[in-house]
Amino acid sequence: MSLPHAILTALLEKPSSGIELTRRFDKSIGYFWSATHQQIYRDLGKLERDGLIRALPTDQPTRGQKKEYEVLPEGRAELARWTAESQDPKALRDxxxxxxxxxxxxxxxxxxxxxxxxxxxxxxxxxxxxxxxxxxxxxxxxxxxxxxxxxxxxxxxxxxxxxxxxxxxxxxxLGQEPPGEAPQAPEASSEGDSSA
Amino acid sequence: MSLPHAILTALLEKPSSGIELTRRFDKSIGYFWSATHQQIYRDLGKLERDGLIRALPTDQPTRGQKKEYEVLPEGRAELARWTAESQDPKALRDxxxxxxxxxxxxxxxxxxxxxxxxxxxxxxxxxxxxxxxxxxxxxxxxxxxxxxxxxxxxxxxxxxxxxxxxxxxxxxxLGQEPPGEAPQAPEASSEGDSSA
DNA sequence: TAATGCATGTAACGAGTTACATGATTTG
DNA sequence: CAAATCATGTAACTCGTTACATGCATTA
Missing domain, CATH: 1.10.287 (Helix Hairpins)
Incomplete structure (x- = not known):
């Protein structure tokens, strides 16, 4: 449920093409919700079909040609609705x-x-x-x-x-030191437990 | 990739049926890797087909009848292999x-x-x-x-x-206190975008 | 014995991942 | 022009989720 809304957020901050979104995800929003370009194109298509965003008018053919999207009022409304919606915290999964x-x-x-x-x-x-x-x-x-x-x-x-x-x-x-400093501690079981 | 190995771990600690696994997931391993009973049955079937676990011999019919599983040597080996395997940390996703x-x-x-x-x-x-x-x-x-x-x-x-x-x-x-006290803060609707 | 609950299982769907394909643009 | 690269897009697969189905056991 989050990716389309992350895309809406990014597009509101700045209208972009699919590849630009992919790059921006790689360096900002993606730190908290990563996405591949395939996912992004898929959801851009769905958002467009649903009337939440639109491609900025161009006469170019579509394939291989940059296509810029902007958020429509319906998209902003949907994002506001989703943001205010009650959602359960996701379970820890590690x-x-x-x-x-x-x-x-x-x-x-x-x-x-x-x-x-x-x-x-x-x-x-x-x-x-x-x-x-x-x-x-x-x-x-x-x-x-x-x-x-x-x-x-x-x-x-x-x-x-x-x-x-x-x-x-x-x-x-496990008897090891985290950094690279300590070479081989030959099986030293740490009995003294320090506080964290 | 983790659920079958979480199941192997739980079964090594104690041979169990599907429903018992589900309950134990709800109260221990599940805190770090939750699973529904459907997932567990699905993966128990797969683990059995792959020869990593086996159902303890019973003459009972299968459906609706408890079926206990235990880990075979191949299952323990697979778990040890997976545990030692190099794996990338999962990206934060929130x-x-x-x-x-x-x-x-x-x-x-x-x-x-x-x-x-x-x-x-x-x-x-x-x-x-x-x-x-x-x-x-x-x-x-x-x-x-x-x-x-x-x-x-x-x-x-x-x-x-x-x-x-x-x-x-x-x-x-946001001008709120977490427990119960809550004074009021000024309304803030910001539209501004800066370079992301 | 009818109703309820327990234990196992199926089916369909959604989201994320990997691999690959196609059209345009740049560049050697 | 050929090759490489860029941008968009498809297809197939895995994993998790939701809804539902089937068979057995208990008990009112």
Whole structure:
């Protein structure tokens, strides 16, 4: 249910073609709702058929030719309706948690390397978000819409912070250090549990 | 990819029928990977066809009759293989973030009530997890498998803590208090778009 | 025995992913 | 012009969700 509305939001911020939307998803909204170009084209077609957006008039043939879309009043109304609608929070759904639980049963063989990889990826994503925060949200007095966008970014920052902290704990539990500093700790079971 | 392996994990911990698995998912693994009974039956069938599990021998007819499954050696091997396999972290995917961004464009009309509802639900879930932690993980010296399970639960606790904190910030930004107190804030309908 | 509930299962649909196809534009 | 690339689009598949169906057991 979210992708069409994410597209409407992006198109309201700036009318775009499918490929432009795809790129903008890759670098802003997509941090919280990723989408491939196939999904985007599919939903653009559906939004157009439903009369929520329209292609800006051009005489060009369609295939292979850029097609810009803009949001119609019906689209804005639908987005406002959806935004105000009551929705249940989505249940937590985490493959890594499943894996750790599986490892509790079949052993942790081969798990550590991938956990360290995850740690690195989350740390890099955290730095990316912090970079964006520095660049786009410098001052503290902003318009409400920018403050809301900032809060969404903060959610991403807090989420990645959570992951790096949690993975650090898991790796410590498995006798490993998260960064690249510690080489091979030869099977040191960490008994002293530090607070998180 | 995760559900069959979550089922294998649960079956290794204790051989069960479909309905028992469904109930156990509702109260332990399901906190991190929920599943309906239809999904579980579908995947039990597939796991059985693939020779990873088998139904414990019974002379009973099948339909409407409890059918217990146990994991075969091939199933345990597959679970170990999957656990050690390199997997990319799943991208963040959050309808609420999409909604807040949409609200930054079309206005926050009608949003606050549902945010408060989310706050309550997350707070309640947090209490549930903390209850489980108190009940199932009291001491601090445990076997490795229990420490891993504890860490998975900690992930849930930290996640819900994040949500309650973040929603508190969003509600404050909208001039509301999360618990029950709620003074009034000026209306804000912003149309402005800046470079995204 | 009729009604209820329990346990297993089917069917149809929606959303996301991967692979591939086609028409236009650029460039060597 | 040929090759590469860009932009749009199709097709097939997997996974999760919703609604419903069938057979057994219990009990009022």
């Amino acid at each position: 493959p890594l948690a499943v894996r750790i639980r599986a490892a509790a049963v079949v052993g942790t063989e081969g798990l550590v390397a991938d956990l360290q990889r995850h740690f690195d990826l989350h740390q890099r994503q955290l730095e990316t978000y912090q970079e964006i925060e520095r660049r786009d949200f410098p001052a503290d007095t902003e318009a409400l819409d920018d403050r809301l966008r900032h809060l969404v970014l903060r959610a991403g920052i807090d989420m990645e912070t959570f992951w790096t902290n949690w993975l650090t704990q898991v790796l410590e539990e | 309808p609420l973030a999409v909604r807040i961004r949409a609200a930054a464009v079309v206005g926050t009309e009608g949003l606050v009530a549902d945010l408060q509802r989310h706050f309550d639900l997350h707070q309640r879930q947090l209490e549930t997890y903390q209850e489980i932690e108190r009940r199932d993980f009291p001491a601090d010296t445990e076997a490795l498998d229990d420490r891993l399970r504890h860490l998975v639960l900690r992930a849930g606790i930290d996640m819900e803590t994040f949500w309650t904190n973040w929603l508190t910030q969003v509600l404050e930004e």
